[in-house]
Amino acid sequence: MGRLPAAVQGPSSGLRSMKDTEASWPLTVVTLSEPFDLVANLSEAQDPRIRLVRPEEVEDPGAVTCALAWRPAADAFDPYPNLKMVSSIAAGVDSIISCPSLPAGVTVTRVRDDEQARMMAGFAAWHVAYHHRRMGDYLANQKTRSWDRVYRPRMASTVPVGILGFGLMGQQTARVLTAMGYRVLAASRSGGTGMDGVEIFSGPEAITDVAARSEILVNLLPLTEQTQDVLNAGLFARMPEGAVLVQLGRGEHLVESDLLAALDSGHLAAASLDVFRQEPLPADSPFWDHPKIVLTPHKASDTTRDEILRQLADNYAALIQGRIPAGAVDRSAGY
Structure with a gap:
């Protein structure tokens, strides 16, 4: 041995x-x-x-x-x-x-x-479908008793979804999203092994390359010196106008003020946040009341x-x- x-x-x-x-x-x-x-x-x-x-x-x-x-x-x-x-x-x-x-x-x-990875994948897929199908609009309409169908649904195959991080969690999430019909792109540090229906990007520009091509971006990166603050104004500027961030990695990945600026400017349409720099999230955080943010208390998987x-x-x-x-x-x- x-x-x-x-x-x-x-x-x-x-x-x-x-x-x-x-x-x-x-x-x-x-x-x-x-x-x-x-x-x-x-x-x-x-x-x-x-x-x-x-x-x-x-x-x-x-x-x-x-x-x-x-x-x-x-x-x-x-x-x-x-x-x-x-x-x-x-x-x-x-x-x-x-x-x-x-x-x-x-x-x-x-x-x-593996069970935790499946739980994470289901959580991520729920948020992808929520934003793709504009479920927030329907929930708002329910409160006003408005029978408004909002928009004509797009097929999942026309919605590119990016995954940052292609380890156990990322791979399981990719499997679920491809099974739902989404076009999936993934940023992998090592390049990893191929997966049917997934376009894999590797190398120093992989994160930026995936973000620039994704209408919905799911972050599942580990926290390292290289990935701290990776979700910042520069990356958001590279994302398509109207894109959505689903942040499930670590709170330290996200520059929170940069996200608020991107949402308030309209460049990003929405965000789902499950992890934060300070947890529990302070009661005075602007995230709580932001109309474009879906917030959960670090419970994506367990x-x-x-x-x-x-x-x-x-x-x-x-x-x-x-x-x-x-x-x-x-x-x-x-x-």
Whole structure:
């Protein structure tokens, strides 16, 4: 069995420093999160291989080899010199990878859940159809008891829909949208594998190229240094007049003032927003009352608590056996 790639190796002592190739269950996992009590949040989850503890409940920090994290404090990892793996509770790992106390050699894993991807795809498809079929106008007409058919529907095949990010979520969303008849374009960092009915763009201009060709643009990008603030005035200017943004990635992707300007000028027709720079969204945010915005509270997709623990245990078992965990991320790429 070869060594793990550098991007997913454990501490510099390497896998050979582990005396056993089988985990000792139950594994004590410290939970590290500033906004949430993960022990309480996951109290109903069941996996006999995992025992979750809060930092104050750890008797011997040197014995801790695994952590479960979400938005950890800057110094969260400092007390644990022998960490081998840190697992996110979700698909995103940006707050973990950017944490200054995360040791360089620790393997970071995330949740990769096909059911969650299908949930995301359904949510994205709903918003695409909502804007394509102008459902907001019909909802407004219902309030005034107006029997106005608004417009003659366009066939889905004439509506180009762009997807930014072509990982598990993006690919499943593309499958659903192509099945609905939409013309789908996708921006992929690596180019990836082809998919029937999807035009894939890769390279440094892929995001701009897709945005410029899309009447509805769905953002599913991971958050990295390269993608932060990517949804900005420059990108909006390249989008067709009357285009729509469906923002399902990370709040830090969007320059919020630029979106408001694009909507108020009429260049963008509408936006659906599920993620925000500050969550919960402040009560005084202009997004709440904006007539061109559909807003949801970061609920596009989710995974079960049992699945979080199952994948954590499976990933840890793979790691100590010298295999690449299924959920391992490339820390240099950010996902």
